[in-house]
Amino acid sequence: MKIFGSSGVRGVANEELTPAFVTRVAMAVGSVWTADADGPVRIALGRDTRATGEMFADSASAGLTSVGCDVDRLGVIPTPGLQSYADSEGVPGVMITASHNPAQYNGVKLVGSNGVELARDALERVEDRLLSERFEQATWDETGDTRRVEDARERYVDALLDSVDRETIADADLTVALDPGHGAGALTSPEFLRRLGCRVVTVNGQPDGHFPGRDPEPVEKNLGDLRRLVRTADADVGIAHDGDADRAIFVDETGTHVEGDAALAALAASELQPGDTTVSAVNVSQRLVDAVDAAGADLELTPIGSTNIITSIERLQREGESVPVAGEGNGGVLFPDYRLARDGAYTAARFLELVAERPASEISAAHAGYHNVRVNVQYGDDAERERLIRAAEAAAHDADAELTTIDGYRLDFGDAWVLVRPSGTEPVVRIYAEARDPDRAQELADSMYDALQHA
Structure with a gap:
């Protein structure tokens, strides 16, 4: 078990x-x-x-x-x-x-x-x-x-400040809109960003375990308040955390959502050198693949989840490989030279270093051109879960595509890909699809969804 x-x-x-x-x-x-x-x-x-x-x-x-x-x-x-x-x-x-x-x-x-x-x-x-x-x-x-221990949060903020380029961020005189989503980051990120020299405005900034303002997951549909705040405050960037603040998702200066995969690709592009390796999960976006190829680096894929990514990074480091950045497109980014952990506040600061040089919209545009669809199929018990997985397996083997089974079933069609896998944290089977053509991405997700619904 x-x-x-x-x-x-x-x-x-x-x-x-x-x-x-x-x-x-x-x-x-x-x-x-x-x-x-x-x-x-x-x-x-x-x-x-x-x-x-x-x-x-x-x-x-x-x-x-x-x-x-x-x-x-x-x-x-x-x-x-x-x-x-x-x-x-x-x-x-x-x-x-x-x-x-x-x-x-x-x-x-x-x-x-x-x-x-x-x-x-x-x-x-x-x-x-x-x-x-x-x-x-x-x-x-x-x-x-x-x-x-009364000072653990303060010690954490002090350690963050010692680990980022405070001068570059302060000199840029940035206005930051922050949405900690009523989570633990509400008690640390506002102070951290202000001590970096940013003007900070917040929404959903009071700690509240009922999460009255939005659900804890910082996905686009939950960040309407942050997008509006960016526009009304004329902010340079918006930052959102999840419940425990190990993720950071961004909104550009126009109030437009920045895809997590685009932010990961931008951070990777700024870090990777020829011969480096980065690690991501099997639902990796082509955006990161493009950034890795442009840098002359290598990409290793793992099952989804921070534990799997960290285990892979540790093995690569033991083998003498350089892994300066890794993570997933959900806002969970790791900078192993800082700490082998996902850290939403540190990721936010590293993104601010990029925003200090050019607008967030330009950073996002450099890694645009792909469209993503994500669908969840809920199940009621283990028997239904097994039926869904068997249906996904059958559909995957029937498809004319390159099949990867590191975690679930990923089908690469050349112009697009689709992945179906059971969640490790919720009673759902997730379907991910990506393509340059939004209709193509939706078509692949719908086809897999129909296959699962028949189960």
Whole structure:
């Protein structure tokens, strides 16, 4: 049984994900880390703003202390903020977050003492402990202690400021419209951007785990408020985060949505040199492929999800490869020389360095010309999920296209591609399509959707 998906474990709070289950997850990972250290360890614990976040953080804290671990409770903090703290303190971390999922979801993400998400082999060890219930419970007088850490967010912002080109950004005198989407970034990104020398205006800027202004996922249909704010404030750029602020999506100075794939391609083009390698997921856009080809670099594809991308980057680095940038077109970008983690605020600053040189619309236009369609097909149970996957497999093998099965079924037709795969975080099968002709992209998505609907 696989507990951890492509980005941790998630589920609807108090239905699929319960306090008792989170306690057991914490007991399992605490037992693994204690065994590895041959004694009790200190563990950082953070959460995003979700309404159930404190409840699950309490559950995780109870599970960790019950197996003898001491817990540093960081409170509400972006996931990359917890990762920064873990790295600087040399302690592993547990993050309570469902990232971009709707308000009713929550989840658990595990981070090593280097600030990097746990790799698949480490997660499998935790899963084994969890499923076998081999917990190293401490005696009553050896249970762990907890302490509140009040300055973790401030330390994270300070670390960000030390890692970007503050002078270039400040000299550009930029006005930035920010939509943290009521998430954890509401407590860090406004201060960070102002200390970079930007004038900052915000929407959906108050932390609120019910996400009243918009859903946490920063996709185009959810960013109408930000696009309007960019226009009314005459801003140079708009920036949106997801619930735990490990992503950044942009709006140009005209109030037009910048495709995440275009932003990734622009950031990659500014970083890649001949002989470098970048890593992305199997739903990679041709925009990034074009940027990689133009730079004389290489591209490695992985299954979708930050865990898979990070695992690939670590392997490439061990092999002596240079990987200056990697990520997905959903706003989750990694700059491994800074930290092997997705960081929405850091990504935003790196994009601002580009905007300081030319308008965001020009940056986006340089990587335009492709049209994307994304469709979700919901399922009710595992049996229906299997029927959908079998239907996708049959349609893929019947198509006259190059088939890739790294994660789901990707069909490359030369002029366009379509991918169908089950989500690792929600009960949906996702269909992605891309082409230069918008009708062609829609046609491919519709054809796969029809095949799945017949199932």
